[in-house]
Amino acid sequence: MSDMRQSAGAVEQTFDVRGKRYRMATPPVVDLYSGMVQAWQAEQPDILATAAKACEKLQPSLHGAVWEAALKLAERKPGRGDLETFLNSLAGQAYVLWTCLRKHHGDEFPTPADVEPLVGELSEQRLTEMMHKTGIVTGEAEAKN
Numbered sequence: 001m002s003d004m005r006q007s008a009g010a011v012e013q014t015f016d017v018r019g020k021r022y023r024m025a026t027p028p029v030v031d032l033y034s035g036m037v038q039a040w041q042a043e044q045p046d047i048l049a050t051a052a053k054a055c056e057k058l059q060p061s062l063h064g065a066v067w068e069a070a071l072k073l074a075e076r077k078p079g080r081g082d083l084e085t086f087l088n089s090l091a092g093q094a095y096v097l098w099t100c101l102r103k104h105h106g107d108e109f110p111t112p113a114d115v116e117p118l119v120g121e122l123s124e125q126r127l128t129e130m131m132h133k134t135g136i137v138t139g140e141a142e143a144k145n
Helices: 003-008 029-043 047-057 060-074 080-087 090-105 112-121 124-134
Strands: 012-017 020-025
Touching: 012 124, 020 090, 029 080, 029 090, 047 060, 080 090, 090 112, 090 124
Parallel strands: none
Antiparallel strands: 012 020
């Protein structure tokens, strides 16, 4: 498979679950990555709300340090390990499958959460094989569930 076709989102395949055929299209790599970062961030705890609660119980002289640390944490971007952990979660697997299905099944699956039952219907091996065929997952470590 051409890396150019994969990065442009031109690789497609079909699969069947519960007697229904689904058509997957590999999303453009940029869309997949930027959306994955946003999905990872949505899974994170609300750092600023936690800081606000903490400040309610602390002396005002400590508030500045709490907010400084909270802002630094809130601005943190996910590293490779964070994204690998996310990809191995149900939410991460659903996100990746959703990005592949939305071109042809966007009405049926408007959000990644709508794909979670479908992920549950697929075996780990089957899901990994599908991701390998589309080129999204390429390494053994990335293919683990």
